[in-house]
Structure formats: structure tokens, C-alpha cells
Amino acid sequence: MSALLDGDLSAASRVAGVSLTEYFVTDRARWLWQFRLAQMAADPGQARWMVRQAVVGDKGLVVGHAGFHGPPDEVGMVEIGYSVAPDFRRQGYARSALIELLRRATAETAVTTVRAAISPDNVASLATISGFGFVEVGEQWDEEDGRELVFEVPARRVPPA
Secondary structure, three states: OHHHHOOOHHHHHHHHOOOOOHHHHOHHHHHHHHHHHHHHHHOHHHHHHOOEEEEEOOOOEEEEEEEEOOOOOOOOEEEEEEEEOHHHOOOOHHHHHHHHHHHHHHHOOOOOEEEEEEOOOOHHHHHHHOOOOOEEEEEEEEOOOEEEEEEEEEHHHOOOO
């Protein structure tokens, strides 16, 4: 993440073991790397819950990134986040990332609830979570993204993909 903040794609790709694209050094991506690095500096144990590159196939095609906003909170809730690079959208990659995040969350005994916070204008992401049992439980204001609808699903009741 530090290399990405510096705009050094080649160093970041070496560390990641896959070829990262310009999508990982956009202003929006850099904001995320800075935010997550600060979280991990405050609590290094959170690193295993943080964002990872979304890789497809045996050739290591990187289509975006996905992860959790942090470890489970005191009641066992984790919030998911995923983003697919524009060239790879509308090909099922966000759904695949969501399935993997849900699989990982349900495998963790500390996780009781999975949350997704989505802009009401993000039709694609709203469609992505459809069919996985998410229920709208409210809304929130995100300083970076603005108004978001909040959806949750009990971790043990995630429908199969």
C-alpha cells in the first residue's frame, strides 16, 4: 500500500506478486490505501481483515480489490467493501468478490453479521448484493461517499451462490 501511495506500480506489483494496474493508483484508491495503512498502524492485528487485490484465473488477472473495513466489532459485525476496475465491470467479478467475502466471513466464528453500505445511486452494487439475503437496516452518511444505504445479513444465513 505504501508503494501504491507513492505511485510506484512496479514496486507494489512485486510485493503483491501480481501485476497491478493504474486503477490502484487513482486518487480514490490512494485515499483507501492511506486510510487502511493508518488503521493497520494503529492496530497491526487488523491487517488480515484489510483489502486485497481481486485476482482471476491462473494468469493472475487483477480486476479490482475487495476486503473488510476491519475485524469483527464487539457484536461480531464486519463490513465488506469491493471495487472492480472499469474495464472489468459487468462481467460478474463483483459478485465473485462478494461470494468470496461472504465465504470468508461465515468461516470466522467471531462474525455474526455481514454489512454492506452502498450509495443509493450505485445500481450495480445494489444488484450485486441482491439474492444474498441482505436486508436494508438503515442509512448513514459517509464522509467520502455521502449518503449510503446500510444492508445486513446474518453470517450463518448467507444463501449459497
